[in-house]
Amino acid sequence: MDQNQHDRLAQEAQYQSNPMMAPTILPTQTYGHSLSSSYPRLHPYDPQAMYQLRQEPLQQQLTNFWAKKRQEIEETTSFKTHSLPLARIKKIMKGEEGVRMVSAEASVVFAKACEMFMMELTIRASGSAEENQRKIIKKCDVASAISRTDVFDFLVDIVSGHNKIMEQQGFVGIPRIGTALTPTENVPYYQMPPHQSLVPGPPYGSSGMVVGMPVHYQNHPGLQTPTMGPTPNPQNSSRDSDS
Amino acid sequence: MEDESHNNTLPNGFNTGSPESPFLKTSTTTTQHNKEQDRFLPIANVGRIMKKVIPPNGKISKDAKETVQECVSEFISFVTGEASDKCQREKRKTINGDDVIWAITTLGFEDYVEPLKTYLQKYKEIEGEKLSIPKQMRSEQRLQQHHNNYHDQNNQPFNGAYASSNLISQPPYVPTDQKFSLTFSPNSIQSQLRQQDQIDSVGHWYE
Numbered sequence: 001m002d003q004n005q006h007d008r009l010a011q012e013a014q015y016q017s018n019p020m021m022a023p024t025i026l027p028t029q030t031y032g033h034s035l036s037s038s039y040p041r042l043h044p045y046d047p048q049a050m051y052q053l054r055q056e057p058l059q060q061q062l063t064n065f066w067a068k069k070r071q072e073i074e075e076t077t078s079f080k081t082h083s084l085p086l087a088r089i090k091k092i093m094k095g096e097e098g099v100r101m102v103s104a105e106a107s108v109v110f111a112k113a114c115e116m117f118m119m120e121l122t123i124r125a126s127g128s129a130e131e132n133q134r135k136i137i138k139k140c141d142v143a144s145a146i147s148r149t150d151v152f153d154f155l156v157d158i159v160s161g162h163n164k165i166m167e168q169q170g171f172v173g174i175p176r177i178g179t180a181l182t183p184t185e186n187v188p189y190y191q192m193p194p195h196q197s198l199v200p201g202p203p204y205g206s207s208g209m210v211v212g213m214p215v216h217y218q219n220h221p222g223l224q225t226p227t228m229g230p231t232p233n234p235q236n237s238s239r240d241s242d243s
Numbered sequence: 244m245e246d247e248s249h250n251n252t253l254p255n256g257f258n259t260g261s262p263e264s265p266f267l268k269t270s271t272t273t274t275q276h277n278k279e280q281d282r283f284l285p286i287a288n289v290g291r292i293m294k295k296v297i298p299p300n301g302k303i304s305k306d307a308k309e310t311v312q313e314c315v316s317e318f319i320s321f322v323t324g325e326a327s328d329k330c331q332r333e334k335r336k337t338i339n340g341d342d343v344i345w346a347i348t349t350l351g352f353e354d355y356v357e358p359l360k361t362y363l364q365k366y367k368e369i370e371g372e373k374l375s376i377p378k379q380m381r382s383e384q385r386l387q388q389h390h391n392n393y394h395d396q397n398n399q400p401f402n403g404a405y406a407s408s409n410l411i412s413q414p415p416y417v418p419t420d421q422k423f424s425l426t427f428s429p430n431s432i433q434s435q436l437r438q439q440d441q442i443d444s445v446g447h448w449y450e
Contacts, residue, residue, distance in 0.1 A: 117355075138304045
């Protein structure tokens with residue numbers, strides 16, 4: 001329930017900001033022309049052939065990416081620095097209903113997972129930009145990458161507002177993006193009261209007490225208890241300095 | 244709860260200059276913006292990670308960065324929800340690393356699983372010993388926070404060189420004593436020595 005409200009709110013915020021982005025969509029009106037010039041040997045309106053041709057270099061890119069990631073992780077020797085702030089990850093995790101305590105190792109794993117997620121999404125979006133002969137990755141490239149990748153289905157709502165703008169601009173004929181519109185039309189949007197609170201409050205009053213949750217090898221009560229006591233104070237101090 | 248109320252009391256101008264997002268440039272200073280900012284990862288971090296996988300002459304529009312910023316928060320919530328459900332079924336209160344990996348597997352991100360298992364295993368090997376040393380743990384957590392901030396600042400030079408930034412996504416950083424208050428210097432030295440010992444003798448330590 002809260003998650004649905006969150007999605008609708010994010011969708012509404014995105015919808016409200018879309019008019020400002022209208023000018024950036026205009027350059028893509030050369031879509032048909034650029035496709036013809038890019039693939040002169042193929043019929044420009046044969047989506048299957050185009051799709052097959054596009055997939056090959058993208059798959060190679062992703063294969064190289066995962067191989068590099070595995071090697072990089074094998075060579076990891078320090079967990080003191082992360083490409084993403086762990087405190088923020090933890091805060092987002094705790095925004096999910098029913099979440100009580102989050103171990104430090106969970107935040108660390110998420111930092112790496114999010115990095116891989118963003119990189120995969122960017123590689124796929126980059127492929128979409130290349131198809132349109134652009135060097136700049138735009139929001140519609142991210143939307144295209146999401147609509148073509150099954151595991152990214154949960155993100156369709158986040159980018160569907162943009163697809164609506166695309167539709168209004170007369171891009172209904174684009175096969176891949178057009179199909180993404182069908183399921184979204186069945187999802188209710190913008191039904192949430194405008195004064196709804198942006199962020200639901202923490203579900204448990206004790207959440208503040210677990211800010212300094214210690215690292216533990218296993219979820220073992222004997223190990224967990226002694227280390228909980230002293231941790232809140234220094235962690236709170238650290239958090240203050242972060243703010 | 245405590246953190247939320249604390250953030251709300253801060254002036255908006257100060258919050259936009261917080262260490263977690265040092266390069267964030269925005270003209271809006273409303274309370275809503277603060278809360279919205281808290282539920283996303285810093286866009287500077289997002290932009291840096293995205294740049295690591297695009298061609299050297301490629302660029303990323305701001306709206307693309309913002310979209311990925313929203314998507315990654317959704318990814319965290321999506322996976323966390325699955326992991327949390329599992330913990331509740333098993334009557335456990337704490338989400339740990341294995342729960343996150345299980346949820347990612349369940350949700351279809353097969354390619355992520357093997358790298359994450361390796362990563363978590365290494366983390367446990369290096370950090371696990373700290374469970375028996377509460378003081379070290381306290382010091383380590385404080386160091387970790389500080390390093391995160393410093394890393395954000397220090398990582399900027401890598402942006403311009405695609406090749407080097409692509410090869411070194413987690414550059415090693417050795418802090419100097421001057422970076423910490425005197426009360427922590429002895430612990431940080433011991434921590435570093437211990438870290439080195441663990442790394443050097445990983446095979447021996449666990450055989």
